[in-house]
Amino acid sequence: MQPRRRTTTAATILRSVLDNGPVARSTIARLTGLSAAAVTKQYAELADLGLLREVEEARVPRVTVGRPHVPVDIDVERYAVCGVHIALTHTTLSVVDLRGRVLHQDREPHPGRSPEAVFQGILCLLPDFLRDHLGDRSPLGIGLATGGWVDPERGVIVRHSQLGWRDVQAREALRQFGLPVHVESHSRALARAEQLFGDQRSRNSMVHLFVGNVVDAAIATAGTVHHGPRSASGDVAHLRLEGSSVECPCGRRGCFQATVSDRAVAERAAREGVIAEPSLPLLLDRARAGDGRAKGLLRERARHVGRAVGLLLDVINPDVLVLTEAGVVHLPECLDVVRAQVGDRAGSVVPTSFGRDVLSVAAGSVVLDAIYGSPLDRCA
Ligand SMILES: [Zn+2]
Structure with missing residues (x-):
């Protein structure tokens, strides 16, 4: 299969499982219009990556080779993403699972108003926060969301009027953790979150x-x-x-x-x-x-x-x-x-759709959007 088509097929299957899981592979084929063979092959790859898994407890009798009737679901135990939402007076750190559910969140007041002070605060807090709240999950990336004008391609907060920030290199500031860092406006991140996990x-x-x-x-x-x-x-x-x-x-x-x-x-x-x-x-x-x-x-x-x-x-x-x-x-x-x-x-x-968790979902969804859009490119 060509690389782009393979990526599209993987994303289609992952989204179908997100919407319908636990769901049998044969049902995914029916819902997506993909061949049973394509679904089985891509499922195997997504399972190897740790994004999908078979649901053991709901197993129904095996009827054909390839076990197409064993339900599969998003594997929410293996990975999570880290969210960082920067508001006017505080930062919200979060751990969010692959279904966009907030597993933990902490709200920390900014130690100062400058970008240097705010990011220094985040850099100090994040290692302990992740150690304490990821549990057995591995982090797939850091999503940073904030208000105002944000350029995700460059990873830059172009303008945040109330904080008085201009051209803040946000992606660069969080690079040192060795994880992919995605940056987006909280409004656009929540639009994607709504499409993926909400209405x-x-x-x-x-x-x-x-x-x-x-x-x-x-x-x-x-x-x-x-x-x-x-x-x-x-x-x-x-x-x-x-x-x-x-x-x-x-x-x-x-x-x-x-x-x-x-x-x-x-x-x-x-x-x-x-x-x-x-x-x-x-x-x-x-x-x-x-x-x-x-x-x-x-x-x-x-x-x-x-x-x-x-x-x-x-x-x-x-x-x-x-x-x-x-x-x-x-x-x-x-x-x-x-x-x-x-x-x-x-x-x-x-x-x-996200009630009190909305800031954490915004930040986590910045990474989740990248994973669901291009699941085979997630950090290996
Ligand atoms: Zn005005």
């Missing part, structure tokens, strides 16, 4: 909107996440929102990020005496405890987010718009407020 409608076309301290988006069509020239796509921070007069550092008023970011909402809540210090988790706690003013601020944010969601739905017309926003994740009424802004498109707006 299957996202495989046709989707917009992923991330609203945290950074506000950014990702667009995917026909199963492919759009990057555009220099991977600059997805910048919606300065989208102009009707009904907002909040000042933005860019000099204009009513920009999306300046209006709805975690920090903007938490600072307003602290200013208005709803919470003692500007912290979004604190505001969420108050809202969940039934505090009407806390809920009101989160509902107002949801209204603004809903307007932006409406614009994105109009322009891009995706099958589904996936929203990662703390209010929507933790308070169902915030999702209702967002949906109320988009009329008959409400059914296409869904919260992220």
